[in-house]
Amino acid sequence: MNIDALEKMLAKGNDSAMLRFGLGKAYLDNKKPDDAITHLQHCVEQDPDYSAAWNLLGKAHLQLGDKASAETVWQSGLDVAVRKGDKQTEKEITVFLKKLKK
Incomplete structure (x- = not known):
């Protein structure tokens, strides 16, 4: 789905974490x-x-x-991933944090 379609869904009041994730990923891409x-x-x-x-x-x-904000956010995400048992995200964030500190 493209950004315009996702933005239209949001404008119609279909706000959700999944929609916001899709929009965030699309804009990041x-x-x-x-x-x-x-x-x-x-x-x-x-x-x-x-x-x-x-x-x-x-x-x-x-x-x-903004490396400081990235580190703070990733640390929060790492805490969530560990607590939830999300091993893939835990591994990715751990790698990003190590690279950030080099």
Whole structure:
């Protein structure tokens, strides 16, 4: 689904964590990290246990060059992933945090 279609769904009042995640990912893929952050932040506010959203939110902050925010967000996401047993996201975030500290 393209960004316009997702934005139309949101405009119709179909707000959800999954929709916000889709919008955040689409904007991130299109190199629009500011817009990605807006939607991914809404996503994790709606569903604080959405570990994949925390992961993308960290990536969006990193695209903006905001390493401090990326680290903070990824640490939150790592905590969620560990608690939920989301091994894939846990591994990804761990790698990103290690690279960030180099």
